Each structure stands twice: as structure tokens, then as C-alpha cells.
Amino acid sequence: MGSQLEKSMGLNGRVLGLFALITSLLLAGTHLGTKDKIAESQRRAAQKALLEIIPQAQHDNDILTDTLTIPQHYWAILGLKKGGELHLARKQGKVFAIIVPAVAPDGYSGAINMIVGIHLDGTVAGVRVLNHSETPGLGDKVDLKKSPWVLSFDGKSLGSPPAARWKVKKDKGDFDQFTGATITPRAVVAQVARALHYFGEDKKRIIKDSGALQIEGQIEGGKP
Amino acid sequence: MSEVSYREISRNGLWNNNPALVQLLGLCPLLAVTGSVVNALGLGLATLAVLVGSNTAVSLIRHQVSDAIRTPAFVMIIATFTTCTEMLMKAYTYELYQILGIFIPLIVTNCAILGRAEAFASKQSPLPAAFDGLMMGLGFAAVLLVLGAIREVIGSGTLFANMDLLFGPMAANWGLQLFGDNYGFLVMILPPGAFLVTGLLIALKNIIDARNLARIEATKSKPLKGSKRVRTTGAIQ
Numbered sequence: 001m002g003s004q005l006e007k008s009m010g011l012n013g014r015v016l017g018l019f020a021l022i023t024s025l026l027l028a029g030t031h032l033g034t035k036d037k038i039a040e041s042q043r044r045a046a047q048k049a050l051l052e053i054i055p056q057a058q059h060d061n062d063i064l065t066d067t068l069t070i071p072q073h074y075w076a077i078l079g080l081k082k083g084g085e086l087h088l089a090r091k092q093g094k095v096f097a098i099i100v101p102a103v104a105p106d107g108y109s110g111a112i113n114m115i116v117g118i119h120l121d122g123t124v125a126g127v128r129v130l131n132h133s134e135t136p137g138l139g140d141k142v143d144l145k146k147s148p149w150v151l152s153f154d155g156k157s158l159g160s161p162p163a164a165r166w167k168v169k170k171d172k173g174d175f176d177q178f179t180g181a182t183i184t185p186r187a188v189v190a191q192v193a194r195a196l197h198y199f200g201e202d203k204k205r206i207i208k209d210s211g212a213l214q215i216e217g218q219i220e221g222g223k224p
Numbered sequence: 225m226s227e228v229s230y231r232e233i234s235r236n237g238l239w240n241n242n243p244a245l246v247q248l249l250g251l252c253p254l255l256a257v258t259g260s261v262v263n264a265l266g267l268g269l270a271t272l273a274v275l276v277g278s279n280t281a282v283s284l285i286r287h288q289v290s291d292a293i294r295t296p297a298f299v300m301i302i303a304t305f306t307t308c309t310e311m312l313m314k315a316y317t318y319e320l321y322q323i324l325g326i327f328i329p330l331i332v333t334n335c336a337i338l339g340r341a342e343a344f345a346s347k348q349s350p351l352p353a354a355f356d357g358l359m360m361g362l363g364f365a366a367v368l369l370v371l372g373a374i375r376e377v378i379g380s381g382t383l384f385a386n387m388d389l390l391f392g393p394m395a396a397n398w399g400l401q402l403f404g405d406n407y408g409f410l411v412m413i414l415p416p417g418a419f420l421v422t423g424l425l426i427a428l429k430n431i432i433d434a435r436n437l438a439r440i441e442a443t444k445s446k447p448l449k450g451s452k453r454v455r456t457t458g459a460i461q
Contacts, residue, residue, distance in 0.1 A: 008290070008292070011290075012290060012292055012293045015288065015289060015290070015293060015297070016293050016296060016297065016300075019297050019300055019301075020300065023300050023301065023303075023304040026304055026308065027304055027307055027308065030307075030308040030311050030312070031311060034311045034312060034314065034315040037315035037316065038311065038314045038315045038318075041314065041315060041316075041318035042318065044318070045318050045319060045322070131322070135414075136259065136410070136413045136414065137379075137380075137408050137410040137413050137414075138410065145386075
């Protein structure tokens with residue numbers, strides 16, 4: 001009896017092992033076949049959001065790869081947990097705007113991931129919400145697909161409106177809230193303001209470091 | 225089990241034993257992603273692909289796998305097909321993949337798939353098994369689609385919006401704006417709407433079935449007394 005049990009266990013084990021091998025091969029094959037296409041799709045999706053803020057016509061570098069690392073002591077103000085990179089937009093090698101990732105930690109249902117484009121003079125070039133889990137039909141109006149609300153940030157800066165008015169109207173600020181949803185826009189407005197603060201503090205370093213990168217870019221790039 | 229006719233398989237998958245309306249399997253994705261037609265179609269097609277693939281594979285190996293390791297082997301097969309589908313969707317419909325998110329990997333846990341592998345594919349030759357997967361998948365996808373369409377129309381006032389996520393740029397303007405721009409009926413987009421519409425669909429199916437039965441009984445002079453019951457429980461090991 002014992003030996004029979006052992007025998008069947010051994011056989012079953014081998015069959016399962018064979019199965020695991022075959023399925024792993026299948027997965028490895030699919031992975032190899034789709035790897036490049038997935039990377040390409042991810043790249044295009046990331047680029048699409050960046051290009052929405054700084055259209056192709058305005059810059060002549062590859063925004064997606066022209067990046068600077070954000071120093072760790074700024075992670076908190078931007079709401080980043082694992083750090084991140086800011087993207088540089090250049091015209092003829094000269095940086096004229098940056099796009100920085102920012103996470104509003106206090107949305108109605110969790111974090112709201114967004115990117116904030118800021119011109120060198122401190123005005124907002126554009127804000128886009130990349131992903132969120134806000135209530136459909138209420139809080140999801142921060143998404144440009146649902147409502148043009150995020151466009152209301154364009155051209156604003158910490159001086160105009162004054163810093164104290166970077167709030168939703170309900171909190172005596174300048175930005176509209178949505179009917180039935182105040183928490184979501186409140187979180188987004190506050191985080192955009194924090195991103196502008198960050199830029200004010202880190203601007204010198206960004207300009208200095210991007211200048212160094214510029215030479216590098218010219219050597220390796222060569223393309224317009 | 226003897227041969228089952230393809231006609232019977234189709235009728236079972238699409239209507240009589242529909243995975244969503246009769247077996248009530250896979251309700252989690254059914255309720256979660258049917259806020260719009262494009263989401264519903266995306267998940268429906270993904271489930272269909274996994275179901276056909278897993279049914280075929282399970283049928284092919286049905287003689288090699290002993291009962292003791294049947295379930296782990298089936299789960300491994302289903303997980304493989306799901307992961308492959310996930311990678312393909314990520315590669316070719318990246319934005320839709322992001323919207324459906326967790327529900328693509330969760331296809332593994334759709335009981336309809338393991339259920340068909342156990343109840344049908346493991347006892348049939350590959351061709352009927354694949355066909356059963358196709359029909360069950362179509363039945364599931366059809367319910368997803370109807371749910372998605374109803375919820376999208378009543379909830380957001382649109383139909384076929386964002387179809388370009390699945391079909392590329394050529395589908396960008398398939399979307400119909402049925403009511404005004406600011407129209408929205410929140411409850412239909414939220415989970416309660418999914419429950420309501422699913423309940424109504426099941427009720428509708430039951431009404432149609434009852435009508436059909438009544439008509440058949442009316443035409444039959446001698447109705448069959450005491451319907452024959454068949455128990456289809458598997459062998460207990």
C-alpha cells in the first residue's frame with residue numbers, strides 16, 4: 001500500500017512538473033513575443049499624456065527620455081512614495097517647461113496620480129490626471145475625458161491667484177468644485193499648488209542640471 | 225458521457241445554461257466592468273479566448289491526468305491562458321487593459337471557466353470541448369454586452385463611446401451621444417445599477433422561458449408527466 005502510494009505520488013508529481021514546464025514555456029514564449037510591443041505601448045501611453053501638456057509643435061526634444069531625477073527630500077511635497085523623474089521640454093536645447101509627477105494622497109477613494117506641467121516662469125502649462133479611483137460620475141470629473149475642469153489650471157501660478165486662494169470655491173478659493181464632490185477637486189487643487197511650490201524651490205537646480213544634460217544630449221543626439 | 229450534439233452545446237451555452245444568467249458564474253467581473261460597451265466587450269472577448277483555450281487544452285490532456293492532480297493541472301492551464309491573454313491585451317490594447325485592470329488577471333477565478341473544464345471539457349474530445357468553450361464564452365460575452373449597453377445608455381447617455389480603445393483610431397467616432405452633454409444617471413454606473421440590470425435580465429429570461437414552455441405544453445396533446453431528472457455529479461474519489 002505504502003509503496004503504491006509513493007508510486008502514484010511520484011507519477012503525479014512528475015506529470016504536474018511536466019505541466020509546469022510546458023505552461024512556463026508557453027508563458028515565456030508569449031512574454032518574448034509581446035515584450036517589445038508592451039514596452040512600446042507603455043511608452044506611447046506615457047508620451048501621450050506628456051504631449052497633451054506640451055504639444056509636439058512647442059518642443060524639439062524627446063520629453064519622454066529627457067529627464068532629471070527628483071531629489072529625495074522633495075518626494076513628500078510631491079506625494080511620491082518611490083521617487084520619480086521630472087521631464088524637461090526644450091526648444092533648441094533650452095529648457096522652457098518641466099513636467100513633474102505628483103500624487104494627491106487625499107482623494108475620496110485613495111491617491112490620485114497626475115502630472116503637472118510648469119513653465120519656467122512658474123505658470124501651469126497643464127495638469128492631467130493619469131489614474132484615480134474616484135466615484136464615477138462625481139469625482140471622476142478631474143479626468144479630462146469626463147470634464148474640462150483640469151484645464152482651469154492652465155496659465156495659473158502661485159501669484160495669480162494668490163497662494164491663499166488656491167482652494168476650491170467652497171473653501172473661499174478660486175477653483176470650482178463639482179456638484180456632489182468637493183473632496184476630489186480639493187485634493188487635486190492642493191496637490192497642484194504643492195507641485196508649484198516644489199518647482200519654486202528646486203528651479204535653480206533644475207536649470208543648472210539640465211544645462212549639463214544639454215551638452216550630453218547634443219553629443220549623443222545630433223538629431224533636431 | 226456520450227457525444228453531445230453541437231446544436232445542444234450552442235443552445236446550452238447561449239441560452240439554456242448561460243453562464244451568467246443561469247449558472248450565475250463569474251458575477252464579479254460581470255458586475256464590475258459593465259459600465260460601458262467597450263469595457264464589457266473587452267472583458268467578454270478576453271474571457272472567451274481563455275475559455276476556448278482552456279477547454280481545448282483540458283480536453284487534450286484528459287487521459288494523461290489522474291483525478292488526484294486534475295484540479296491543480298486545470299488551474300495551471302487556465303492561469304497560463306489568462307496570463308497570455310493579459311500580455312496580449314497589454315501589447316495591443318494597452319489603454320483598455322489599464323481600464324479593466326485587475327479584472328483581466330481575475331479571469332482565472334471566473335468559476336465559469338473551471339466549471340466548464342470540469343463539467344464538460346474533461347469528458348469530451350477536443351472539438352466539442354472547444355466548441356463548448358466558444359458557445360459558453362459567447363453566452364457570457366453576450367450578457368456582458370447587453371448589460372454594458374443598457375448601463376451605458378441609461379447611466380452616461382452614450383453608446384459605443386471610446387470604442388477606439390479596442391478597435392484603434394478607426395472607431396474613434398463610433399460613439400453616440402444619446403442625451404444632452406451633462407446627462408448622467410449615477411446609480412446605473414455604480415455597482416447597484418449592475419445588480420438591478422442583471423436581475424431584470426434574469427427575470428426577462430425566465431419570462432421568455434415560461435412563455436415558451438407554456439406554448440409547447442399547449443401544442444402537446446399529452447404532456448410528459450414527471451420530467452426526467454438527470455444528476456450530473458462527478459465520481460467521488
